[in-house]
Amino acid sequence: MNQQRITRHLSELARVAEATATHLSDEVAAVADLTLRTLRRGGTLYFCGNGGSAADSQHLAAEYVVRFARDRRALPALALTVDTSALTAAANDFGFDEIFARQVAALGRPGDLLFLHSTSGRSANLLRAAEVARQAGLKTVALLARDGGPLKERVDVALVVPTEVTAHAQEIHIALGHAICDLVDEAWSTPAPDPAMVAALESLRRMEKAQTLWYRALASRAEDEDDAVLSERFNGLHADEQHHLSRITARLLELEVETAELRSVAAPPLPGDDWAPAVREREQAEVAAYEAALEGPLDAETRAVLVEILESERHHLAQLGGKWMPA
Numbered sequence: 001m002n003q004q005r006i007t008r009h010l011s012e013l014a015r016v017a018e019a020t021a022t023h024l025s026d027e028v029a030a031v032a033d034l035t036l037r038t039l040r041r042g043g044t045l046y047f048c049g050n051g052g053s054a055a056d057s058q059h060l061a062a063e064y065v066v067r068f069a070r071d072r073r074a075l076p077a078l079a080l081t082v083d084t085s086a087l088t089a090a091a092n093d094f095g096f097d098e099i100f101a102r103q104v105a106a107l108g109r110p111g112d113l114l115f116l117h118s119t120s121g122r123s124a125n126l127l128r129a130a131e132v133a134r135q136a137g138l139k140t141v142a143l144l145a146r147d148g149g150p151l152k153e154r155v156d157v158a159l160v161v162p163t164e165v166t167a168h169a170q171e172i173h174i175a176l177g178h179a180i181c182d183l184v185d186e187a188w189s190t191p192a193p194d195p196a197m198v199a200a201l202e203s204l205r206r207m208e209k210a211q212t213l214w215y216r217a218l219a220s221r222a223e224d225e226d227d228a229v230l231s232e233r234f235n236g237l238h239a240d241e242q243h244h245l246s247r248i249t250a251r252l253l254e255l256e257v258e259t260a261e262l263r264s265v266a267a268p269p270l271p272g273d274d275w276a277p278a279v280r281e282r283e284q285a286e287v288a289a290y291e292a293a294l295e296g297p298l299d300a301e302t303r304a305v306l307v308e309i310l311e312s313e314r315h316h317l318a319q320l321g322g323k324w325m326p327a
């Protein structure tokens with residue numbers, strides 16, 4: 001009899017776990033991604049919940065601060081369920097609904113991430129915490145169940161576990177918390193790219209951005225002057241430089257590096273009608289910049305990208321024309 005109840009509990013948990021894997025894996029991966037991006041940018045993870053979910057909050061924060069399955073650097077995470085002085089003062093002075101919201105207001109910074117665990121999605125203190133987090137510029141993720149409750153609508157991402165049973169919701173929440181930790185750990189065990197390489201790539205991006213603006217301005221000037229041949233030539237160069245910029249940007253994104261804003265890069269001054277020496281000079285500078293970058297520390301894939309771009313830049317220099325990029 002007893003065994004039957006136990007088996008039924010576990011079988012039902014397995015069924016909920018299967019359904020969660022089927023329906024929520026993509027969202028969970030997206031949350032792991034968001035968690036990783038938050039940490040890489042220097043953000044902090046916060047966790048909150050009531051009862052069993054308070055325990056989940058502490059449990060998961062500890063995985064980040066200490067470790068999950070592998071050694072890696074200490075990561076900033078805090079459960080908002082642990083400071084009895086803050087919790088009792090907030091409850092006593094402002095009301096129980098404020099116990100997490102007050103701490104979010106005190107500690108949360110834009111770019112931080114708040115996890116809210118709730119089996120009902122109806123706990124007033126979590127609804128308030130989500131509201132204050134949003135006002136303070138934090139991202140919010142809720143781990144929920146049933147219909148998700150009103151909390152579902154008040155967070156950036158809601159992971160709604162398909163079960164009506166509180167215990168199973170909590171059991172799956174902790175499993176999802178572990179799965180997210182595991183993905184973060186794995187990403188963290190691949191070494192961060194060399195900062196010197198990242199700086200070199202960012203400097204090449206700025207140079208390419210200036211080139212794209214310059215050639216676009218030259219192409220439109222040629223169009224204004226009804227010189228179709230010349231405008232085609234500058235458009236070809238513009239297309240190549242744009243492609244170079246995209247490839248370097250894509251490489252940085254592959255390396256999970258936040259790329260720098262290029263809005264401040266201005267178009268260099270345009271040459272007079274005798275444009276060829278100016279184009280040659282700038283292309284020469286590009287060739288030299290890529291050659292210098294290839295002398296620096298690069299991983300093999302980044303090197304391969306820069307070698308291809310350098311080849312295209314050498315064509316630009318020799319031909320003063322574009323469309324030399326391998327597809």
Ligand SMILES: O=C(CO)[C@@H](O)[C@H](O)[C@H](O)[C@H](O)COP(=O)(O)O
Nearest residue numbers: 050051052053118119120121123167
């Ligand atoms: O652990 C359990 C039930 O398994 C309880 O302590 C449970 O967490 C508490 O009733 C919470 O207050 C429920 O809050 P919520 O999940 O509805 O937000």
Ligand SMILES: [Zn+2]
Nearest residue numbers: 283286313316
């Ligand atoms: Zn070029």
